[in-house]
Amino acid sequence: GIENLPVTRDNDVKIQVKACALSWTDIKLLSEMKMKKEFLPVGREIAGVVLEVGSKVSFFQPDDEVVGILPLDSEESGLCEVALVHEHYLVHKPEKVPWVEAAGTIRDGLRAYTALHYLSHVSPGKTVLVMDGASPFGTIAIQLAQHRGAKVISTAYSLEDKQYLERLRPPVARVIDVSNGKIDVAESCLEETGGLGVDIVLDAGVRLYSKEDESTLKPQLLPHKHDIITLLSVGGHWVTTEKNLQLDPPDSHCLFLKGATVSFLNDEVWNLSNPSQIRILEDVMEKLSNSIFRPQLDEPVPLYEAKVSMEIVQKNQARKRQVIQF
Template identity: 85%
Template sequence: MKALYCQQNSPGEEMTFVFQERENLPPTRDHDVKVQVRACALSWIDTKLLSEIKLEKELLPVGREISGVVLEVGRKVTFFQPDDEVVGILPLDSEESGLCEVILVHEHYLVRKPEKVCWVEAAGAVRDGVRAYTALHYLSQVSPGKTVLVMDGASPFGTIAIQLAQHRGAKVISTAYSLEDKQYLERLRPPVEGIRQPLVARVIDVSNGKIDVAESCLEETGGLGVDIVLDAGVKLYSAEDESTSKSQLLPHKHDIITLLGVGGHWITTEKSLQLDPPDSHSLFLKGATVSFLNDEIWNLSNIQQGKYLYILLIPILEDIMEKLSSSIFRPQLDEPIPLYEAKVSMEIVQKNQARKRQVIQF
């Protein structure tokens, strides 16, 4: 039985992905669930973070968002039984690679998969769904009547965030990085039949570099500003060192502060965000807040670990599955990928070159 791992021999070296023959699985422990994997989503591996928290290894397991069928359960497992269909996220310190035919998972990382939801959609929506709930529910508390700006709305995360915000009654504005992205966002519609109103109230096409995002948002909100901003990265300085086309499309941090309304929330994915005193003063005058969206926020907090698993993670995963089942969530997925192409697909994901969520189907 083979599993996919990431190998990095020295810092700065390009990663290689290799299939390794696994030994037989250890005996199923009290709270373990043996799962036959049917689909596994691919996500970028943050080796720097793993190194900081002392989890870096010569071989890192690949694939943490999985869906599959229960084969066997430990004697103290109460939530599942053989033949149940499940979906879940493997923890950050998991020794298991989700890209393996059979794995062992603690029962607290799994929920039941609705019958109407296919394997690929279930695995492909998990991570982006948890991120969207973290950003819009726990960090900013989206509610009816609020205006939400989702940067790069055509990305897998942006798509789920737009759908969740609109479902909660918010007005959604989004940026598009290309004409294809703009057309995709304009075609998004609620799942209710007969409703032609798009999910996104205004799509701001920034691909030509001529559109001012702050000006467009203030115009759309009558000068009041946006209540919640989810960025996809920001420019920290006027002249960026990066010359990539994507970095040129990112808004400047001053633009985001300008378009924020009174009491607004800025949810950023920029780990190295630097705010100068004038920036802080502008936020102070608006009573606005800045929060950092870290995918692994609960995994990194031992104090919150139990709270995350029992109070947050399970209800979030169950709600994501319910919204998939009722077509409220329609994830941005690429065509299912066979296992033998997993290495090539993971290389694309690790280089941030995939515009749709990549899911391996067994």
């Protein structure tokens, strides 16, 4: 087995994997980013113990506890007992953070930072609308925004979501339950902000006009792009996960009048090389160890159930983050 393989590349770290989280894999995106391969690396968010390090590795030594995200073009999957990873993709795991939490939070943490720090600038007194706040990503985004002093509004897609969001501490300013399709999100947000609108919106997909692809939730729960533009404040930031967002001249005109921006949240971009990724990952771990981040995780699953879990994740049917425990 790979356990006995020596570390051949100078910058590689050999890790005994303790936990590995599963995220939806955008197969089309991978092929567009020229990563077409027979095997897709699944389970790219891993936490584990260092067994051995390459000759040029400077940050880690055997027995260190680490966590990281395997790059898109990784030959490895995290779903194995032992993985070889370039040291650039790893950070130290704080001792008191459990393996499952480390693996289960690292990606959502990276996404939340990307959305709230790099694409928009969250700060005290701003209002942030997090769509689908009860999702694993939504939860971490809410916690990061609140920690930065922002006021958070969130949408709930079901009664369970609504109850979950209402129990969050510190509390969100308003939970908008869109499950019956009768609530006007834009109206609720304008009311909550005294008519000024929301400074930052993180969507979880939007309705365009075309029939929805299967990667989204029930389409009637998604806001129309027009609603989002309506509820944005002057100088507001709309951070979208909608890779085929189509804006018409009237939409653009309205954004122009508000001096608003639209940014695209593609968390894979960081993996293409960014030294600041490491700083973010370290910060995510620190917030986990201080309980600022309290992730939305499912019960950990043993390795032999990984295939079933991955199918659920790939169909977008998991409402909590799936983590495999070794």
